[in-house]
Amino acid sequence: MTTVREAAAVRHGIWALCPAVGAAAVWGLGLAADWVANLRWFPFQGVFQLVADIPEPWATIAAVALGAVAGLVFAALWAKDMLAVEVTSGRVVLHRDDVVLAFERAEVESAFTDGKQLVLLSRDGAELARETSDLSRADLERAFTGEGYRWRDADPFAAEFRLWVEHAPELAPEVNALFAARRKAVAKHESEEAAELAREIRHRGVAVRDEKKRQYYRCER
Template sequence: MTTVQETAAVRYGIWVLCPAAGAAAVWGLKLAAAWITTLKWFPFQGVFELVTDIPEPWVTIAALAIGAVAGLVLALLWAAEMMSIEVSHDRVTLRKDDKIFDFGRNQVESAFTDGKQLVLLSPSGAELARETSDLSRSKLEQAFTGQGYRWRDADPFAAEFRMWVEHAPDLPPEVNALFTARRKAISKYEHEEAAELAREIRKRGVSVRDEKKRQYYRCER
């Protein structure tokens, strides 16, 4: 079995780097608070005026603590979005967002990357998974080919994707409703919600991919 995941430096380093960066950023704002209060156009003037009124060392302690907590929250979100993949002769298992996607060998016809997304295709050409990650393309290719899976250089069905428009006539109302909900999630940068809606769309026999904020689809065979 071959496992592909982020390097140890990334997996463990975020728990140090993110809180440290958050603490430094908020501490920097604390240092600039007096100057910011002179800029009447700058938002949240009340907050910065309050900061200038808090005596030392409490204001520094509070700034460092708030920044570290914010950085820790960022690290938690980052860790949740990291994907790891286990490829064996019998199956492929993806882990992301506290979810596990498991596919038997006979379900996976091939794999490829589309930008930062790993895509798994079934023998019928349906997309089993399309998940975003920062994993190395070369390492993914080695993992799949090393276990005897077919690796494609590009999406063989790329030409079949069409841009989604509201009430697309060749899609069922239920699928159009999911696309509408996903468009709202994308506009609000709710990436996890958009990913979950894409999975629901795939369950209904429609592949979905994005270009910028536009959604494209193809009806699977």
Template sequence: MTTVQEIAAVRYGIWVLCPAVGAAAVWGLKLAARWITTLGWFPFQGVFELVTDIPEPWATVAALAVGALVGGVFALFWAAEMMTVEISHDRVTLRKDDKTFDFGRNEVESAFADGKQLVLLSPDGAELARETSDLSKARLERAFTGQGYRWRDGDPFANDFRMWVEHAPDLAADVNALFTARRKAISKYENEEAAELAREIRKRGVYVKDEKKRQYYRCER
């Protein structure tokens, strides 16, 4: 079996790097707080005025703690976007954000990378999965071909995708409703919610991808 995942330095380093960067950033703002209060146009003036009133060393302690907490939250979101791909002669398993997507060898006809998304296709052209990650395309290609799977240079159905519009006439009402909800999630940068809605749409035989915040779809043949 071949496993493709982020290198250990990234998987574990984010839990140190992100809080450290967050703490340093907020500490820097704390140092600049008094100067910022002289800039009438700068937002959140009340917050910076409050910071200047906090005595030391509590102001520094609070700044470092808040910054580390913010950095930790960012690391949490980053970790949720990481994906592990396990490929064997018998099956392909994707693990992401406590979710597991498992496919037998006979289910997977081919795989390819569409931007930052790994796509698995079935023998009849259905999309089994379309998941976003920062995994190297070259590493994925080597892993799939090394286990005897077909790796495509691109999406063979790229020309079948069309841009989604409100109440698309060739889509069922419930599918259009899911697209509407997904558009809202995308506008709010709720990436996991958008991904989950895409999976729900896929269950209905419609495959979705995004380009510049626009949703495109193709229907099951």
């Protein structure tokens, strides 16, 4: 079995780095509060004046604590979004937080990366999965080829994708509704919701990919 995941320095380091950066950032803003409070043209004067009026050492303690907590929240979101890929001679398993996607060897015809997305193709050309990550393309290629899977240099069906427009005539109404909901999720940067909606669309025989916040689709059956 070959497992591809973020480097240990990243997986563990974010829990120290993010709180430290957050604490330093908020502490720096606290130091600047008194100066900003004297700039009459600057918005939110009341907020900066309130911060500037907090006596020391409480101002520093509060700033460092608030920044550290914000950093921990960011680290948790980052960790939750990390993808791990397990490749064996018998199946491929994708892990992200509590989402697990497993595919038997017989289902997977090939794999490739499209930008930052790992894509698995079935033997009839349908997309089994399209998951975004920061994993190394080289590491993924070695994992799949090392277990005997076919690795492609590019998407063989790239030319078949077309821009989605509302009420696309060749798509079923329920699929168009999923695309409309996903457009809102993408616009609001709700990546988890957008990914789940993409999986629902894929289950209905339509591949979906993004480019500059625009959705493109390919009918697979």
